């Protein structure tokens with residue numbers, strides 16, 4: 001056996017690190033806190049329905065790009081795991097009554113937006129020029145097929161050359177938040193349209209790239225949810241001789257002469273290895289598992305001052321009907337915001353899992369509503385009063401259902 005690598009966390013990163021370490025001749029052991037693999041790529045059952053709570057789609061599900069090669073190496077490229085994402089989704093703007101289908105035909109979409117918002121033609125053209133620039137290239141791994149440490153001068157030049165047509169979108173105004181970019185838009189619904197293509201804090205280039213990927217048919221839904229995808233990687237990892245221990249929480253990374261030499265679990269057991277890779281939470285790794293002893297001011301400043309991504313609440317519904325004609329993704333900008341806790345919810349994302357019949361019994365469906373709500377409100381509520389927390393969840397689920405039943409999901 002070769003040298004031993006200890007990996008903290010059995011999410012997608014930990015399992016992938018385990019596979020690659022095993023493929024390269026290392027003895028590997030993953031310690032995972034939970035009883036199942038996958039981390040946030042989680043799927044669970046409720047009364048005959050399959051609730052997919054994490055990843056819904058992946059890039060590179062079909063051969064011909066770098067990400068597909070990686071999926072193949074990880075044992076997760078089986079075509080039955082995926083179904084093509086044909087269209088992006090619907091944008092429904094209740095205040096103006098506008099509804100737009102965002103499909104793979106980006107040329108047509110751009111022309112439609114220009115006809116509907118003539119005051120913003122310049123902005124629309126600028127954005128879709130970016131989408132066009134990203135099309136037809138393989139950006140599935142964003143030039144990170146090789147780890148930076150293994151990149152050579154030649155491979156860097158090659159990557160730069162491949163990226164030449166889009167380099168400008170990784171600089172200047174396109175690195176700004178899309179919500180800032182959209183400030184220049186005069187038509188109010190169009191501003192909402194751009195801000196809701198993805199997260200409003202994502203850089204401008206990201207939705208450009210994303211629309212290009214959908215237009216190039218390079219995105220695929222996980223047809224059976226994320227669990228079979230995760231289990232395929234776990235199976236591959238084990239077939240390579242990798243070990244994984246569940247319900248095993250790493251409490252400390254053991255250090256000797258400023259070198260990680262193993263881990264101590266919460267139950268006191270210690271395991272030694274030649275390398276330790278942490279694929280758990282970054283903050284916990286740096287400030288708890290390593291006692292904050294191997295950090296610097298730049299890292300501290302990032303954790304202290306960088307804003308966190310806003311938190312989302314997802315409610316999943318099992319319903320006694322099919323959604324045959326609806327698109328899987330529907331963004332709704334509400335006419336009347338809904339008040340949840342002390343915040344106004346102005347938009348909803350409705351995700352309809354109708355791209356395979358795996359999620360619900362025959363004739364039935366699962367759909368999900370995602371809204372942005374502050375984490376602190378829910379955390380404090382469940383800490384102080386469990387009953388109020390459960391009641392509030394029920395209330396939000398009913399209020400949102402009423403909201404979408406009114407028009408979006410009308411039969």
Ligand SMILES: Cc1cc2nc3c(=O)[nH]c(=O)nc-3n(C[C@H](O)[C@H](O)[C@H](O)COP(=O)(O)OP(=O)(O)OC[C@H]3O[C@@H](n4cnc5c(N)ncnc54)[C@H](O)[C@@H]3O)c2cc1C
Pocket residue numbers: 008009010011012013014031032033034037038039040041053054055056057058059248249250251279280281284
């Ligand atoms: C709701 C949601 C939807 C998403 N949708 C998509 C999508 O459609 N497409 C896409 O490409 N990406 C999507 N993502 C992103 C993607 O799911 C994540 O980037 C990816 O799964 C992260 O994997 P990870 O292994 O880095 O982290 P995690 O999944 O967080 O795994 C970390 C693991 O480490 C374990 N762990 C942590 N600390 C310890 C410890 N001390 N000891 C032992 N174990 C420990 C945890 O239990 C966990 O299992 C989505 C993410 C979320 C949350």
